[in-house]
Amino acid sequence: MFSQSAKSHAFFWYSGLSCALLLLAGFSLGIGRYPVPLGTVFDILSGYVFPGPHHWTDVESMVVLQLRLPRVLAAVIVGMALAMAGATLQGVFRNPLVDSHIIGITGGASFGGVLALFLGLPVAGVVTGSFGAGMLATVIVFTLSRAGGFGSLMALVLSGLIVGAFFSALVSLIVFLSDPDMQLPGIVYWLMGSFARVDYPKLIMLAVPTFVAGLLLYRMRWRINILSLGDSDAAALGVNVVRTRWTMLALVSLMVGAQVSVSGGIGWIGLVVPHLARMLTGPDHKTLLPTSALLGGVFTLVVDNLARTLTQQELPVGLLSALIGTPVFAYLYWRRQSGWHGGGTP
Amino acid sequence: MTQTLAVELESIGHFYHPGDWVLRDISAHVNKGDIFAILGPNGRGKTTLINILLDVIAPCEGRVKITGRVGFVPQLFMPTFPYRVFDMVLMGRAPHVGVLSSPGQRDKKITLKALDMLDLGHWADRPFLELSGGERQMVMLARAIASEGEVLILDEPASALDMRNQQILFEMISQLSHEHGLTVLFTTHQPQHALTVANTAMLLMNRDTSPIIGPVDEVMTEETMSRLYGVGLRQVRTEHDGQVLTGFLPVPPEKRSIVRENG
Numbered sequence: 001m002f003s004q005s006a007k008s009h010a011f012f013w014y015s016g017l018s019c020a021l022l023l024l025a026g027f028s029l030g031i032g033r034y035p036v037p038l039g040t041v042f043d044i045l046s047g048y049v050f051p052g053p054h055h056w057t058d059v060e061s062m063v064v065l066q067l068r069l070p071r072v073l074a075a076v077i078v079g080m081a082l083a084m085a086g087a088t089l090q091g092v093f094r095n096p097l098v099d100s101h102i103i104g105i106t107g108g109a110s111f112g113g114v115l116a117l118f119l120g121l122p123v124a125g126v127v128t129g130s131f132g133a134g135m136l137a138t139v140i141v142f143t144l145s146r147a148g149g150f151g152s153l154m155a156l157v158l159s160g161l162i163v164g165a166f167f168s169a170l171v172s173l174i175v176f177l178s179d180p181d182m183q184l185p186g187i188v189y190w191l192m193g194s195f196a197r198v199d200y201p202k203l204i205m206l207a208v209p210t211f212v213a214g215l216l217l218y219r220m221r222w223r224i225n226i227l228s229l230g231d232s233d234a235a236a237l238g239v240n241v242v243r244t245r246w247t248m249l250a251l252v253s254l255m256v257g258a259q260v261s262v263s264g265g266i267g268w269i270g271l272v273v274p275h276l277a278r279m280l281t282g283p284d285h286k287t288l289l290p291t292s293a294l295l296g297g298v299f300t301l302v303v304d305n306l307a308r309t310l311t312q313q314e315l316p317v318g319l320l321s322a323l324i325g326t327p328v329f330a331y332l333y334w335r336r337q338s339g340w341h342g343g344g345t346p
Numbered sequence: 347m348t349q350t351l352a353v354e355l356e357s358i359g360h361f362y363h364p365g366d367w368v369l370r371d372i373s374a375h376v377n378k379g380d381i382f383a384i385l386g387p388n389g390r391g392k393t394t395l396i397n398i399l400l401d402v403i404a405p406c407e408g409r410v411k412i413t414g415r416v417g418f419v420p421q422l423f424m425p426t427f428p429y430r431v432f433d434m435v436l437m438g439r440a441p442h443v444g445v446l447s448s449p450g451q452r453d454k455k456i457t458l459k460a461l462d463m464l465d466l467g468h469w470a471d472r473p474f475l476e477l478s479g480g481e482r483q484m485v486m487l488a489r490a491i492a493s494e495g496e497v498l499i500l501d502e503p504a505s506a507l508d509m510r511n512q513q514i515l516f517e518m519i520s521q522l523s524h525e526h527g528l529t530v531l532f533t534t535h536q537p538q539h540a541l542t543v544a545n546t547a548m549l550l551m552n553r554d555t556s557p558i559i560g561p562v563d564e565v566m567t568e569e570t571m572s573r574l575y576g577v578g579l580r581q582v583r584t585e586h587d588g589q590v591l592t593g594f595l596p597v598p599p600e601k602r603s604i605v606r607e608n609g
Contacts, residue, residue: 006430006471094426219446225433226440229425236400236418237493238441283427286448 010287013280017294021076024301028072029064031309036060074198074206075304075317076297078263079273081210081255083296086270087277087288088217091224092248093153099270100256103156103249104163106267108137109260110191111167111174117187118174123197126190127205127261134257137163138250153231156245193266193318195304202262209258213251217289220248224285266300266318268325273299275332349377352413352497352529353399359407360394367553368394372408374548374559376531378496381523383540383562384533386550387575392533393421395550396501399531414496414529415441419486421502425474431485432470435461438492460492464518479506487515491522498522500532504539516543537571537579537594549574568594 029045030036036044040056044064047054054061086099093102100106112133116126144159145152171191178184198206223244226234234241259266276299277291300317303324307315353376360369368391376382386392397403398410400418417438425434438460439453449457461467464484469477474485483506490498498519504512520543522528534540540547540562547565549558551574558565571594572579578597583590 091427096426216446222443222448223440223445225429226437228427229423229437232397232400232402233418233420233423234440235402236416236420236499237437238415244445278427283429284433 010281013291021297025072028301028305029068034063070200070203071195071198074195074203075300077207077210078259079296079300080293081259082269083273083292084289085252085255087274087292088248088252090274091228091285092245094228103160104137104141105134105253105256107164107167109134109257110265111170114171114174114187118178130261131257138253190264192316193264194316195263206258206262209254213254217251221285221289266321268321272325272328352376352378354411357408358405360405378529379523379527380529380546381544382531383544383547390550399499412497417490417493417495417498419490419500419503423482428473428475431472431474434474435489435492438489457492460488464488480511497529503532519543541592
């Protein structure tokens, strides 16, 4: 039956991308300024789970477990979160050119982080400030959109743009006021996005909200199809459009807020990856969300590997994701001029 | 025999700009199993009334009571993403699927059955956006059938259909009403559609006049239909296999007005 072939087609890509992600993660743990052979990486990881005699050095163990493992896991989780957030928002807003910037969350979270850096707060302050301001931005968008017609998609988009622009202006103000020698380099580097300073406490800060929100979004993924039909049609199908939309936006905000707080501003992943995923398994959000998540993990891990190996000095991930994302997006645009529809299941 | 009410409209009124009433004092009762046609010229509020029935917009005045679940067939439909026909019809199962769930095997079986009812099974794997306007309307009807609603609402269901598909559509509507007890409400610009399948019609006259509601044979006369559309209409009758077929034809405009229009 045709639905069986669609299912096996999706399963093929889930399996392929999962294997690619695992292999790439293992490879990523070995590469860097201090290379560790892949076999040793595997031994260190298995030795951590099943302790016994080992042949690796303490330095190798420390590099793999303390420096690279949290970083690799963070890159995978961030990629998954941003890609799922992008796929969700594109469906909810019925617009394939949307990502988390549109609901103001990225601008708000960036402001919180930059303010904490400006005030000289410790890392925990940056994480908390960025996460809190991201959620505050969502609440302001929510309140503003009520004034402009609560159920209206246009009111929501405009509120998001207004709030995003306001927080961007505040970020610029802090950048302008910050000490060019003591504060500015740190702020600019953080704004460009990086996994360099990710440790286990930050990883937990990232993983817990992402897991909770991601799981709920994954369970709601078929509802995104319904919302993508338009408000009238979704309402006619018995869906409470406003409540469902806001639930999804709140979950996206939670994931993006957690991401920005830990790794700063990383753009283009939420925009580009869902398009690539649509080409693999089609537009149905039931398969699009898991495919986007896996592909987002692979994409971000590749970008992070390049960021820390291309040059002597580590490049910001946000910079590289934009450098890679824009030509990929241009290629997709050129390929799909007749519409941003992606491929279908065979 | 007492009949069960499926849809009740009580003094419905709606405006988009204060004072500029699109609908005013619309009251109607639709019995279970009825086929109810809504006719009116452009801009008279047919789509607004549909949106009120679907609970997409709340009326400024009055109230609507619908007994049972509603299935809907929109007039024009252009989704952003190229879902397959099967996926489009499957979405009709939304009222039966929990918020945190996805459709199961039973939903998929009902979807395939709805497609087969309209002889659309072979389209199941085709992208919806590759279909013509008429084909899309048939798929949307399959979606409404898959939703297993007790009340079926259709907005201009035959506007993009050729004669054959119009016949299939109206046979299906008739079958759903007579065999499955569904209540059907539809809007149309074609009096013929109402005469073919409906037993009750609502004529949305001008905004200051209450609508005319009643059995199609009684309310759809030359006089009312001419007033409704603001053009002269003549009723024609013919017979086929002992069955009376009726329709309305516009009276040709006077010669001098044509000459004036042509300069």
